[in-house]
Amino acid sequence: MTLDIPRSEYPRPQFKRKGWQNLNGRWKFDFDEKIKGKREHWYISHDYPYEIVVPFVYQSKLSGIHDLRFTDHIWYEKEFELKYSPQSPNISNIILHFGAVDYFCYVYLNESLVGYHRGGSTPFSFNITQFVNPNKNKLTVYVIDAALDPRLTRGKQTTEKYLSGCRYEKVSGIWQTVWIEYLPEYYIIPNKTYFKANSESGEIILTTNVNKFHRTNILELEILKDGSKINPEAFYFDMNLRNDLYLNQLTIKTEIDVNQVKRWDIEKPNLYQANILIKDGNSEDESIIDKLHTYFAFRDLKIEGKQILLNNREFYMKSLLYQGYFPDGLWTAPSDEAIKKEIELTLEMGYNHLRLHQIFADPRFLYWADKLGLSVWGEAPNAFVYDPISKKNLINEWMDIVNRDRNHPSIFAWVPVNESWGLNDLKNSEAQRHFLRSLYYLTKNLDPTRPVIDNDGWEHVLTDIITIHIYREAEEITILPIITPDIGDNFSSTTDILHRATFVGNASYQGQPVIITEWGGWGYYKPDPDRKPSRTTAWGYGGKLYHKFDEVLEKYKKYLMELSKRKEWIKGHCYTEFCDQYQEVNGMLTFNREPKTDLEKLKKINDELP
Template sequence: MNTLAPLSGALAPSHPRPQLQRPGSPWTDLSGHWDFSHDDDDRGIADGWYTAGTAADAAFDRQIVVPYPPESTASGIADTGVHPIVWYRRVLPVQRRNGRRALVHFGAVDYRADVWLDGQYLGSHEGGSTPFWFDVTDLLAEGPSSPVLVVRAHDATRDVAQPRGKQDWQDDPHGIWYERTTGIWQPVWIEEVPELFIEHLSWTPDLTSGSVELAVELNRDPSPETTVGVVLHLGGEVLERVTFAPGARTATHSIRIDRYRNGPEQGSLQWSPENPCLIEAIVTVTGAGAGDEVASYFGMRSASVANGHFLLNDRPYYVRSVLEQGFWPESHLAAPSDDALRGEVELIKALGFNAARIHQKVEDPRFLYWADRLGLLIWGENASAYEFSPTAIERMTTEWISVIKRDRSHPCIVTWVPLNESWGVPQISLDPAQLSYAQGLYHLTKALDPTRPVVSNDGWEHADSDIWTVHDYGTTHAEVAASYANAETALELMDSIGPVGRRMRLLDVADRGQPLMVTEFGGVGYVNPGDDKAWGYSTAQTPEEFEALLRALFSAIQLSPVVAGFCYTQFSDTRQEANGLVDADRRPKLPVATIRSIVIGDRVDTTWQRRPRRPDHDLIDPDLVDTE
């Protein structure tokens, strides 16, 4: 296991916004008990639940533990019924201070949030996966007071134009879908900032020049004398100090890292799963009315594709990924604790994976922090809508832009996946408009972030794509291996109908060296006998049978000379899906060492080398073939 390089005390792993922290300005976590109410008749606004008074007091008839969704047991509500509208209320522990602004932050509220403070409407936010905040300073009274924050969340159960991922639109979970996550499901918190403050930071490393571009977004236009100072350090060593005048609300500045000019030292500074090197930064804003200081970090790494390989830091890198749904029995899409997020990353790595594909969820930034810190590649994916319509296009596009803005500075994220399995574009092979939409999302993502590969539609029915991905749930070694035996069979697959009966590519796209990856396979179900609600794509009855099936399917992919990486379905059991390598409580179904040996396989060099195919070597091991 990697030895963690020391980080300064300026960065707290439990902070809800890991890459923009204010070490000199304490933040207040609002997790805990809030007043709560369902509003099944949608009467709350008309009856004034956002104001003080008898009606509101009577409406909030129970309490919920934030940030756990009301469907979960951790919330104290544990009601999985259909309740599209819910309300929250609590007193804010904040007061007005001269020269300081008070901001209330929401990590994520599913799906639309309306917010009031002491009966005054602050505003709304739409998008169940992205953060938002309000400046409440001008509504606070001088001196001690007890301002009341009220939140109304609307999560329309039947609205399939709403990006929902795997949250069920039916009353009860069915198939591969599970209970809804309604309302607040990521941290709510307060921080104090100066009058002029840093609203957003992003980092873009450039390995060619040995530099990093910093983009700073302020809350308003700065005065002419305003300056931004940056100190980059690694451990106790200061790497660079720069100062520049922002000139406008949004400014960029390229910082050359002198130590990176030394070729032999570059490897030690580059971020990878084997060397998760994080460079810390202190960014200050000084000038008239300004005095902000924030702590941040980034990693020097690049992600690209060429010659049929995925490239990490311009070197071929074999991707061993697992599908991660990020769903917990007690807390659903919300993480049960900060420690659970770290433990999740640690266990994924312990099982032999160097990557995880976050599936139909925008993961908590604290999870991404631990992936950055411990070294785990992440494929970032959006929660899908299910219908194709102007409303769905607007919602998906707006939310996806916010997701990329929030997460593009995390070195762990190496691939973007805006669409999965044609969800939201169900007739993409027949409807030119749906194909144009998928193609548009691909190009939009490349425009927002040209530094990472983009998969246009993971699994099948690709528009343009930087990686050709296949979902293949063949149940035997022979069945899976046959499609990837050599370059000819792989090309035939990609130019025809795929394993689940879908066309693989819908456009005649020039070969740019896109690699081929099997990004869903396996899905072997293994549960206690008699559990008739659990399922997998195939089923094992005993530990021995489970191990044999895993070895057969993993080796079918690993033996291929043309597959550049894989993603096994899946990491943990999720409700009725019993196809995890660990159960829903994160207990491995086989010894960790056994699973690790299967995942890593017998590759000579797992960081880059493909297994060459010798003329006398049959890719299909006859001992693993199911002859029945």
């Protein structure tokens, strides 16, 4: 990370263009505790007393402020010059992108409002072509993040002024990269671009959208290997302007030799590079108007009975819970190298999966998972209550993220809700059960290629995989049967352990795969192994801390041995967790990502069991 431009890597790695500009770095900043900024027109003139390093939130050390106060209103300002002039050849549109701003924001450029956005974890953009000056520009962002509003999709962020239990530091304001993209008159829209690749036939179907399309434009797809095109000519051209052009939606089909197909797998994460081009069919050389570089994979994922099949082989999930906080950056990783290291450490420990928990992943995280070969789940940060606003917040963000991330081969499943958060009366409320079903079907509509887990942990209504959270000793899970339960079973044994029903309404076991998606969580505080457990300073599940991590490993191994006896119907597990999170000290690593044991020793256990 450089001092001037932190997180300087390309922020949208799956869809890249050459013409872009990073606006991260030092911005002016102020708290607006008296809520007077709009009334006093701070977007026109204000004396900002602070300086903040974007994209790190003011609560983080890397922001340069590290202020933990609870305040709902904050302001940012940045002066910048355009990297390319609006009069430059082939530049007709200048797009301002925000990776994520928590939670609601107004965006002003040169004292004019260009737009606003609601949603703490989703990307958004504005066409600022008509607002920019050829020389200096002033960008102002006014953020509202209601610290105590339980309707916001805040995930594990605390609503208290101290940290306790499973609640961690608040995240307010800009927390992903701010950047500018320079585009031609006609351009491809990345978040509406989707590949379907059939490994049995070699067929590739690209569905994409464009901002507009001239009757002489040509849309072309190039599949690349070692920089050379390997597919037959594949393009879209229709002078009659069929109806789908009015919807700006275009489809191209092509293929490669099926004998050349190399599937994406955990051991061999094969990726195919591609260029999507808009060409000028009216020019003699069919000159390129827009070029979007991307990648995709041949990867077959399906459920057959109680099995999860990856490329027609059974996939047994060995996972860690991953909550995504960094000591100095909170939700924002300090560097791209730090993100890559998270994936490498997971593989080094012998896991094939991370269960991303109550946080939407940085696109760079998914990029490295794609590239290095690690499967993940896409899980939404949830609100704490059920009402019309919380429902709208979840639906809007969920649709944006599924559309953003559905091209990543590393994503194996979608999880809109965890442990009935924001749906706290599923047992008695038919309305809440209908809403949960609607989330399942909405997700299937957006991406029919992946399993959907309606409500991770318990109280399932309609799900492709049954997931159960059991924070108990190995001896206690012996209550789970060795052989596969009968169709129609309601899993009363897990209800006895959890005091929460595995199913609600008319739902029951229908032969789906079953995964224990939270277990263990045994605490070991490495800096002080004799520390007494406390929910505010250091704790683990079971109400105790262990003096030696070898004690934790023995319990871990014993639990896996019990799971191995049930491989007939339990198809994976997820231990809590990847690393310590503040006062929650049950990680395989410390909060600073320091191993608590020899990782080769842990990998050997995972390789052998189950």
